[in-house]
Amino acid sequence: MPIRLPARSDELRTLDLLTPREIVGELDRYVVGQNPAKRAVAIALRNRMRRHKLPPEQAAEVTPKNILMIGPTGVGKTEIARRLAQLSASPFLKVEASKFTEVGYVGRDVESMVRDLVEAAFDLVRREKQAEVREKAERAAEERLLDLLLPPPQPRSGEGPQPPEAAEGARQAREQFRATREKLRQQLAAGQLDARTVEIEVQDRRLPSFQILSSQGVEEMDVSVKDLLPGLFGGRSRRRSVPVAEAGQILLQEEWERLLDADQVARQAVERVESSGILFIDEIDKVAGREGGHGPDVSREGVQRDLLPIVEGTTVTTKHGPVRTDHILFIAAGAFHVSKPSDLIPELQGRFPIRVELTPLTEDDLVRILREPRGALLTQYQALLGTEGVELSFTEDAVRELARVAMEVNRTTENIGARRLATILESVLDEVSFEGGDAGPRAVEIGAAEVQRKLAPLLRDQDLSRFIL
Numbered sequence: 528m529p530i531r532l533p534a535r536s537d538e539l540r541t542l543d544l545l546t547p548r549e550i551v552g553e554l555d556r557y558v559v560g561q562n563p564a565k566r567a568v569a570i571a572l573r574n575r576m577r578r579h580k581l582p583p584e585q586a587a588e589v590t591p592k593n594i595l596m597i598g599p600t601g602v603g604k605t606e607i608a609r610r611l612a613q614l615s616a617s618p619f620l621k622v623e624a625s626k627f628t629e630v631g632y633v634g635r636d637v638e639s640m641v642r643d644l645v646e647a648a649f650d651l652v653r654r655e656k657q658a659e660v661r662e663k664a665e666r667a668a669e670e671r672l673l674d675l676l677l678p679p680p681q682p683r684s685g686e687g688p689q690p691p692e693a694a695e696g697a698r699q700a701r702e703q704f705r706a707t708r709e710k711l712r713q714q715l716a717a718g719q720l721d722a723r724t725v726e727i728e729v730q731d732r733r734l735p736s737f738q739i740l741s742s743q744g745v746e747e748m749d750v751s752v753k754d755l756l757p758g759l760f761g762g763r764s765r766r767r768s769v770p771v772a773e774a775g776q777i778l779l780q781e782e783w784e785r786l787l788d789a790d791q792v793a794r795q796a797v798e799r800v801e802s803s804g805i806l807f808i809d810e811i812d813k814v815a816g817r818e819g820g821h822g823p824d825v826s827r828e829g830v831q832r833d834l835l836p837i838v839e840g841t842t843v844t845t846k847h848g849p850v851r852t853d854h855i856l857f858i859a860a861g862a863f864h865v866s867k868p869s870d871l872i873p874e875l876q877g878r879f880p881i882r883v884e885l886t887p888l889t890e891d892d893l894v895r896i897l898r899e900p901r902g903a904l905l906t907q908y909q910a911l912l913g914t915e916g917v918e919l920s921f922t923e924d925a926v927r928e929l930a931r932v933a934m935e936v937n938r939t940t941e942n943i944g945a946r947r948l949a950t951i952l953e954s955v956l957d958e959v960s961f962e963g964g965d966a967g968p969r970a971v972e973i974g975a976a977e978v979q980r981k982l983a984p985l986l987r988d989q990d991l992s993r994f995i996l
Contacts, residue, residue: 550573556901558603560603563885564607568858572611578854593878594881594882597863597882598884598885599942600942601888602885603885617803619805620647621809623813625814636833637830641843649796672771673711675727675774680704715771722770724771727767727777729766794848797847801852801853807860814827815866815868837852888944890927897930904948905921919973925974929955932986955977
């Protein structure tokens with residue numbers, strides 16, 4: 528049956544099998560350098576697993592050792608945290624501290640980050656549960672789809688025994704129906720019926736909703752009329768004519784909703800957040816500093832004070848239930864160009880006892896970033912153009928020249944780290960990407976001379992390079 532399913536959660540290695548050294552090794556596949564930061568997060572992750580093996584009374588006293596990453600933009604702070612969450616299958620959320628305001632100001636309050644993390648955990652658990660019942664849901668959706676393509680025969684009405692001729696005819700009709708159904712099943716699996724349309728009854732989801740502005744934030748108080756008046760909207764549905772492929776997706780979603788217990792998913796999501804959630808707070812340096820003036824920055828210390836109870840441990844009300852934040856791992860990051868970590872309020876500084884400094888990238892680091900990590904930039908462009916028959920390759924001199932130019936532009940303009948490589952590559956490959964497969968399958972080799980030819984005009988004009996590179 529041609530139905531796309533989510534990735535299985537068991538494809539991820541369990542945390543119990545990974546030592547800190549192995550965690551660093553896994554992170555090395557995605558992030559170049561920055562070993563002190565990798566060691567810090569590996570130890571924090573391993574300690575989380577160790578805590579689960581303690582007696583409950585002792586485990587409750589062990590709190591996560593939150594991490595403060597200090598380093599310029601584009602050196603891998605966010606990537607380390609994101610890959611760490613993927614490695615451990617933990618609920619993960621990245622937020623920017625500069626987007627929050629203290630209570631009483633217009634904007635999002637800091638508790639919303641916990642609610643968003645619970646939503647991320649709910650989606651994560653739901654995908655895992657869907658993978659567990661995928662075969663059962665797939666079979667049920669397939670049978671329902673076959674019923675739409677070939678409705679089963681209606682049972683004979685009336686009483687009394689059938690004449691032998693009628694009974695034989697009914698038996699032959701049943702055998703023919705089964706044979707036809709099996710033939711349709713094979714065609715359905717082969718995708719030969721995808722273009723055929725069927726009429727299907729779907730639940731009407733176009734229901735009105737409204738929002739209530741309260742002290743908890745507008746994102747928490749989103750209420751659907753269907754939730755308030757289930758008897759009024761519960762059975763409303765409509766019939767649609769859709770292609771077989773789309774009908775299969777709709778039926779599969781309905782089977783998943785029928786097989787999954789939403790309350791159980793919500794409970795497990797809350798438990799997952801409380802025991803293994805990771806909150807990455809970026810741009811923490813933007814709210815560093817003490818009160819002392821007027822204007823839009825007057826609430827920076829207020830944001831820190833609102834953030835403090837979340838990091839210390841409190842209960843946040845969400846639509847899936849109350850969530851304790853005592854054992855959520857908080858990873859904060861910032862460049863701290865203008866401010867410094869000591870500008871944070873002392874109470875918040877104490878809640879991030881582990882501090883690691885990420886070093887600026889060197890030219891050799893940029894060369895490695897272009898080639899070594901899984902999903903490296905050069906590999907991405909080669910795969911993209913390979914879909915149109917273009918075999919793209921880069922000489923060693925070209926890779927080195929790309930890294931040199933990126934370092935030069937970072938030095939003369941704003942230093943955005945490895946992100947500069949994407950803008951450099953787009954400028955170099957502009958012509959090749961535009962032509963694509965128009966000239967047919969071919970091999971294209973990019974050398975150092977080609978890189979210099981494409982970038983020399985931009986490097987000569989500093990004003991232009993500020994806008995393009």
